[in-house]
Amino acid sequence: MAKKQKNNLKFDTDWQYDPAPESPELAKLNDSYDLFIDGKFVKPTGGKYFDTTSPSSHKTLAKVAEADKRDVAKAVTAARKAYEGTWSRLRPSERGKYLFRIARVIQERSRELAVTESLDGGKPIRESRDIDLPLVASHFFYHAGWADKLSYAFAGRKVSPLGVAGQIIPWNFPLLMAAWKIAPALATGNTVVIKPAESTPLTSLKLAEIIQEADLPPGVVNIVTGAGSTGEAIVRHPDVDKIAFTGSTEVGKLIRKTLAGTDKRLTLELGGKAANIVFEDAALDQAVEGIVNGIFFNQGHVCCAGSRLLVQESIAETLVRKLKDRMGTLVVGDPLDKNTDIGAINSKEQLKKIQGYLKVGQREGAEIFQTSCSLPKRGNWCPPTLFLNASQSHRISQEEIFGPVLAVQTFRTVDEAIDKANNTPFGLSGGVWTDKGAKAFHVSERIKAGVVWTNTFNKFDPASPFGGYKESGFGREGGRHGLEAYLNVIEAGGNR
């Protein structure tokens, strides 16, 4: 890496894009939201509400009910009643019809939902509109199709639902994670008590409206809002048959400890520190795009983000130059602006955590690069960041930062790349970039991660199972594998 760069491109052009914002009015928000239990919106027993704010303006968007133990108990009771009384007895094709109906209403209200998601969570409208919402609808459509075909999914075996599923979801893809959890649970005949993250409850509450509109039998889906203690009440409730959690590894470990000794089923989808491996024979300009999508998608608040870049030494200089140039064109700012590429960091706490890592990385001796993009005055912002010359032992290469921060390392041989990629406590995803098919198969087979993308990154589809190894959790969501997480599967003739 000795050659000096001389011919720099400049992207701070005279021709700038004027703001092109969606109107926040499109979110059509209420002043306050209650808990959704047994098909109705009900006030919290303790009478407590908390504010949900916009991370891009710090304005309060709405008051949201805080569910305590008693509310969770009500929700579980409603879910149990619905499970025993209607949902598990319903013809599977009828369950499918409800899911199709929910999917269609989501599509009809997708603009409202996208704007709400960007307001409440800070992600750019381009992503909530073009990625989150289409995926949300497709998850419901996909699982609607499975509802009456489960015997085909598990040929030669018998399946039955588990009962009441307690589900806890994170703030990075609020509505999409709700869809990932609710759709398979319902398709397989379970009922649900779900808790959205306290910083992003609004789209889940709109989903409650949609569920009402779709006339789903009361109690099949219950949505309880609140913070950690609400989640804990779900996990500890004795009448819950299964816990599905997506979130931090730390909380995941806690949940697993809590469930030890119980017969509750558990799936965990936790953190990650994925390596994106770029070989010298890769199509570099397209690899750069994949690296950008891998780490700057959703401000890097992605558990499967490609937060480590492993680049072959022979092309490191060229690739980093191209990456820096591409970063120079990224627009950071108002999540509702259609031209925004990187929105607001989801919360002040998360911003603080990311900023902490920026200090750590520099202290460890990695070379920091940030673009000189302008940032709005109010709100939580972090410019896209590279750490060059990171080493395997740096904390920025080992720990999940969950922000738009990429640790760049080099390697010389295929084996070294594989070793470095796997040398992490996590194992959620990985990326391989090469023009050689044989190398792509060789490397991707050896990356210990639930998803490995080749010559692309961060591609999601409801038909494709998603989940981790090691500290990234266990269990799969999506595809036939994802159904299994909500079913008792027994050999034909065997006992349950």
Add this chain to the structure above:
Amino acid sequence: MSLSATLANSPPIDSVGVAERVARFTTRSIKKSSKMEALKLALSMIDLTTLEGKDTEDRVRRLCYKARHLHVDLPELPTVAAVCVYPTMVKVAREELKDCGVQVAAVATSFPSGQDDLSLRIRQTKGAVRDGAQEIDMVISRGRFLAGDYQYVSDEIVAVKEACGEAHLKVILETGELQTLENVRKASDIAIDAGADFIKTSTGKVQPAATMEVTLVMLEAIRDHFQETGKIVGMKPAGGISNSKIAIRYLVMLRETLGNRWLTPDLFRFGASSLANDLLMQIVKQSSGVYQSSNYFSLD
């Protein structure tokens, strides 16, 4: 750079990735003053083109008049960059356009097929330059390229460049015949190393003509050569860019691929005939708030 080095350096291209990058450009929302600026910039980058067997001197004169006087009610407008004609029309065009800054471009080298003896193609080039063409749009021998005779393609470009003298050379790759994006990249690399001042997608006589995918691959070739060697080469997508919306998307792609320096008619051109009127119509709409009938914009 030797041809073997050029070919060895030509990178693989992933067409799926290219299509995804292009899709990102098309989601940029260009409104208000940024739209007005883009419309005017696009107008100034047009090579107003007539390349038909039925062209007459009168037709070329009318086109040149239009190039100089785009719209009577909008005096602040830029002019187009050039008028692009067959070699036989160069004299007439030059006469009409003298002293007004609009360049005369001639398609030479047995446009559009290039299927002719190289000596004839060079003689045609020299003739066009002698008649006053300031820019030469040549075609490469696609048959030779597809047969793997890259040396021939490289040599013909070098020879035509020499015949051009002071005139600027645009090398038409005819990407619609090259089939793959990797071929487009390879042809771009060969053309740039052989001395092209501009690389150009298409003749307009073959479908598909310019596409955003092909143009992106060519822009990235230009970027790589600039960053490796400092050489500055221009880009001209031609054919199929028929309205303002498409043109603005190309400008977004240009801005985000090559940046500030290339946002000028000196380094980027649109080869188009109907684009100018649509841009004018949009400019009027931006300033007056209403669309005028197409009858208010002259046909020439």
